[in-house]
Every structure is written in C-alpha cells, then in structure tokens.
Amino acid sequence: MRLTNGLPKFEVYILKMSRKKQYNEEVVVEKAMHLFWVKGYENTSMQMLEKEMGINKFSIYSSFGSKNELFIESLKLYRKKVSAITKELEASSDGILAIKQYFYKFLKLSAGKGFSKGCFISNTMNEIDNKTDVRVREQIEEFSDDIRQVFLKKLIFEKGKVSKFVEKQADYLVISMIGLSSASKVYNNDLMVNYIENTFNNI
Amino acid sequence: MRLTNGLPKFEVYILKMSRKKQYNEEVVVEKAMHLFWVKGYENTSMQMLEKEMGINKFSIYSSFGSKNELFIESLKLYRKKVSAITKELEASSDGILAIKQYFYKFLKLSAGKGFSKGCFISNTMNEIDNKTDVRVREQIEEFSDDIRQVFLKKLIFEKGKVSKFVEKQADYLVISMIGLSSASKVYNNDLMVNYIENTFNNI
DNA sequence: CTCAATACTAAACGATTGTTTAGTTTAATT
DNA sequence: AATTAAACTAAACAATCGTTTAGTATTGAG
Numbered sequence: 001m002r003l004t005n006g007l008p009k010f011e012v013y014i015l016k017m018s019r020k021k022q023y024n025e026e027v028v029v030e031k032a033m034h035l036f037w038v039k040g041y042e043n044t045s046m047q048m049l050e051k052e053m054g055i056n057k058f059s060i061y062s063s064f065g066s067k068n069e070l071f072i073e074s075l076k077l078y079r080k081k082v083s084a085i086t087k088e089l090e091a092s093s094d095g096i097l098a099i100k101q102y103f104y105k106f107l108k109l110s111a112g113k114g115f116s117k118g119c120f121i122s123n124t125m126n127e128i129d130n131k132t133d134v135r136v137r138e139q140i141e142e143f144s145d146d147i148r149q150v151f152l153k154k155l156i157f158e159k160g161k162v163s164k165f166v167e168k169q170a171d172y173l174v175i176s177m178i179g180l181s182s183a184s185k186v187y188n189n190d191l192m193v194n195y196i197e198n199t200f201n202n203i
Numbered sequence: 204m205r206l207t208n209g210l211p212k213f214e215v216y217i218l219k220m221s222r223k224k225q226y227n228e229e230v231v232v233e234k235a236m237h238l239f240w241v242k243g244y245e246n247t248s249m250q251m252l253e254k255e256m257g258i259n260k261f262s263i264y265s266s267f268g269s270k271n272e273l274f275i276e277s278l279k280l281y282r283k284k285v286s287a288i289t290k291e292l293e294a295s296s297d298g299i300l301a302i303k304q305y306f307y308k309f310l311k312l313s314a315g316k317g318f319s320k321g322c323f324i325s326n327t328m329n330e331i332d333n334k335t336d337v338r339v340r341e342q343i344e345e346f347s348d349d350i351r352q353v354f355l356k357k358l359i360f361e362k363g364k365v366s367k368f369v370e371k372q373a374d375y376l377v378i379s380m381i382g383l384s385s386a387s388k389v390y391n392n393d394l395m396v397n398y399i400e401n402t403f404n405n406i
Numbered sequence: 407c408t409c410a411a412t413a414c415t416a417a418a419c420g421a422t423t424g425t426t427t428a429g430t431t432t433a434a435t436t
Numbered sequence: 437a438a439t440t441a442a443a444c445t446a447a448a449c450a451a452t453c454g455t456t457t458a459g460t461a462t463t464g465a466g
Contacts, residue, residue, distance in 0.1 A: 019443045046425080055444095057446095058426090058427090248454080409464105417457085
C-alpha cells in the first residue's frame with residue numbers, strides 16, 4: 001500500500017494497491033536460518049539461498065536488503081527459538097538440575113539428520129573474523145549475556161545468595177555450553193552425554 | 204635432479220641439474236598454516252596465500268598440488284607444533300596438575316596479536332561440512348586421539364589403575380580442551396582462566 | 407656453448423561470488 | 437478500462453574464486 005499523490009499535504013490520502021507478495025517473510029527467513037546454521041555465512045551462497053528459500057534473488061534483496069541483513073535476521077530468529085527453552089529453564093522449580101536439563105535440550109536442538117548442526121550462534125563465533133560486522137557480534141554477545149543471566153538466577157536460587165563464586169560458576173557454565181555445541185559437531189552423542197554429566201559434577 | 208636417459212637400465216646414470224627453488228617448502232607451509240589458522244579454509248584465497256607465502260600460484264601448485272593439499276600439510280605442521288607441548292605433558296612427573304598446565308599452554312598457543320586464533324584443529328572442526336575431504340577428517344581424529352591417549356596415561360598415573368571411569372574422564376577432558384580453544388576466540392582471558400580452574404575442580 | 411630439466415612470471419581460464427537492473431505481471435483503485 | 441505501485445522473472449554486472457597454461461629464466465653437466 002502506498003500513497004499515489006506524493007507527500008501527505010491534505011487530510012485525505014489516495015491509496016493504490018499493488019501486487020501481493022507470494023511468500024511469507026517469516027517462513028523464508030526460517031529456511032535461510034537452517035542453511036546458514038548448517039553451512040555458515042561464507043559457505044552459503046545467494047544461489048543456495050534462492051533454492052532453499054524458494055524465491056529469487058530480487059525478492060531476497062527487496063525483503064532483506066543484503067545477504068548480511070538476512071544473516072542477522074536468521075540469528076535473531078535462532079535466538080527466538082532458543083529463548084523458548086531458556087524460558088522453560090527460568091520457569092522451572094528446580095535449580096542446578098534444571099540447568100543440566102537445559103544442556104540436554106540445547107544438545108537436542110543442535111541435532112540434524114544424522115549429524116549435529118551445533119549451535120548456530122557458536123558456529124558463528126567460530127567464523128568470526130576481524131572484519132565481521134558489528135551487528136553480528138552484538139547478536140552473539142546478547143545471546144551469551146541472556147543465557148548467563150538465567151544461569152546466574154538459577155544458581156542463586158539453589159545456593160541462596162549472590163557471590164563472586166556463583167558469578168564465576170555462571171561464567172563457567174556459559175562457556176561449557178558453547179563448548180558443548182561446538183564439540184557436538186564432531187563427537188558422538190555418548191561422548192556429549194558424558195561431557196554434560198562430568199560438567200555437572202563440578203557444580 | 205632427474206635422469207635424462209629414461210629408466211635406469213645401466214649402472215651409470217646421466218644427470219642434468221635444473222633451476223633451484225628460491226623458497227623453502229617448510230618455511231612457506233608455516234606461513235600458509237598461520238593464514239588458514241586465522242581465516243579458515245574457505246575464507247583463505249589463493250591470492251592471500253600468494254601474498255602471505257611470498258611465492259606465486261604456480262609455485263604453490265607445483266609444490267603442493269592444490270589448495271586442499273596445502274591445507275592438509277598445514278594441519279600436519281600444526282599437529283607437530285602441538286605435539287611439542289604434548290610431549291612435555293607426557294614427560295612430566297606430575298599427573299592431573301600437568302594436564303591442567305597443558306590446558307594453559309594450549310590457551311597460550313592459540314593467542315594471536317590482540318585476539319585469540321583458537322586451536323587450528325578445533326577451528327577446522329567447526330568448518331566441517333558433509334563434503335569435507337576425508338583426509339582432513341583424519342587429521343582431526345588423529346589429533347583428538349593422540350591427546351586423549353596422553354590424558355589417559357596421566358590419569359592412570361595419578362589414579363593408579365585403568366577403569367571405565369578414568370576413560371570417561373579422559374573423554375571429558377578432550378572435549379573440554381576443544382571447547383576451551385573454541386571459546387577463547389570470543390571470551391577474554393580471565394573467563395578462560397576461570398573455565399580451566401572450574402574444569403579441574405571436577406577431576 | 408649447448409642442452410634438457412625445472413623454477414619462475416604473468417596472463418588467462420571457466421565458474422561462481424554478491425548485487426543490480428531492465429522488462430513483465432499482478433493487483434486494487436480510480 | 438485506465439492507472440500506478442509493487443512483485444516478479446531473468447539476465448547482466450564487475451569481482452573474485454581455484455586452477456592451468458604459455459613463455460621466459462636459471463641451472464649445471466656434457
């Protein structure tokens with residue numbers, strides 16, 4: 001919908017309807033996300049995105065502006081998906097046990113068909129370059145901070161009070177979780193289960 | 204140096220000397236390794252390699268055959284570098300403490316100028332694709348197996364006997380170390396020190 | 407000095423990269 | 437039906453990718 005008589009100078013605007021989009025932007029972003037997740041930013045080409053998203057380059061550019069913008073939208077969507085299980089953790093009546101369950105859910109989330117996709121964010125961390133876009137870095141930092149905050153809340157819930165010690169445990173758990181998803185791309189499920197169990201022996 | 208009279212049928216071979224190489228292959232592989240280490244396989248172009256190695260494409264191809272072969276040589280060289288500190292661990296009179304020191308040495312090895320390069324092998328793990336070369340996968344597996352073996356040896360040294368439990372601790376430590384190097388690319392040194400200290404609380 | 411083998415330079419190869427553009431189709435309002 | 441804005445198709449863009457090739461320079465023995 002757009003104005004056909006230029007800038008709004010009067011109280012009555014004349015409207016003209018144009019052709020409708022044949023795709024849903026939320027749907028195609030989800031498809032792009034899965035491709036970026038598995039292949040990474042650089043190894044995903046516009047050609048691949050066209051095929052996966054089912055729309056052509058013009059549509060991608062008119063909806064998202066650039067490959068980079070589409071990537072950022074994909075990261076945001078991923079964070080949204082993760083925040084679903086993060087909220088479950090937050091709502092749980094358990095403390096540390098709930099964090100452990102969260103690790104298992106996170107591992108499940110990274111499962112692909114016969115292989116592990118890892119965590120989209122930690123995959124992106126590993127692709128980071130000195131010339132990576134600032135807005136991509138922001139997504140990574142915010143993701144990490146969000147999870148740390150919930151871990152901290154749960155640890156305080158279990159241990160009773162805030163302390164430097166508990167803060168450091170939260171830091172430890174965040175990095176363990178990032179390590180978990182990275183490693184899951186190469187090591188089998190049994191080894192990852194063993195990793196989670198050992199990690200929570202320390203807490 | 205090559206024979207100029209074909210296959211060796213007689214006792215006397217006629218030799219012809221040709222132009223000498225103006226570069227040392229071991230030296231230029233080291234330079235390639237650093238570039239692959241920082242940028243990854245796909246994000247390193249032949250143009251960058253020419254510049255970094257100080258020789259041109261023809262020389263790279265005549266010495267190594269392809270970009271992929273050069274990458275594999277780079278991985279081998281990296282393993283050689285890591286095996287230096289792995290041997291220190293093996294030779295140490297300490298047990299678990301020596302493994303912890305190994306973690307710190309590994310962290311130091313991944314330090315770049317003002318940023319962390321991570322571990323070349325774990326960076327490569329994260330770039331793995333369903334169409335990644337088998338020989339690249341082999342390098343990763345061998346690297347992982349080598350370290351596990353030394354960790355296991357040290358754990359047995361400290362705990363006195365072999366057991367399923369000790370084997371699982373070795374598995375845990377390998378994945379922790381991979382996680383360590385991945386995370387070091389994004390998190391600061393204090394957080395990584397905290398990670399190492401917490402990890403060895405469990406062992 | 408000649409010869410043959412190899413190292414080198416530099417240009418070119420076709421394929422693919424992300425992005426843009428020209429031209430056509432669809433839609434609802436006038 | 438005419439109009440107009442936006443969605444679409446498809447081709448083209450310059451730049452870069454990994455790899456190859458043609459031509460020249462260097463080597464040391466015969």
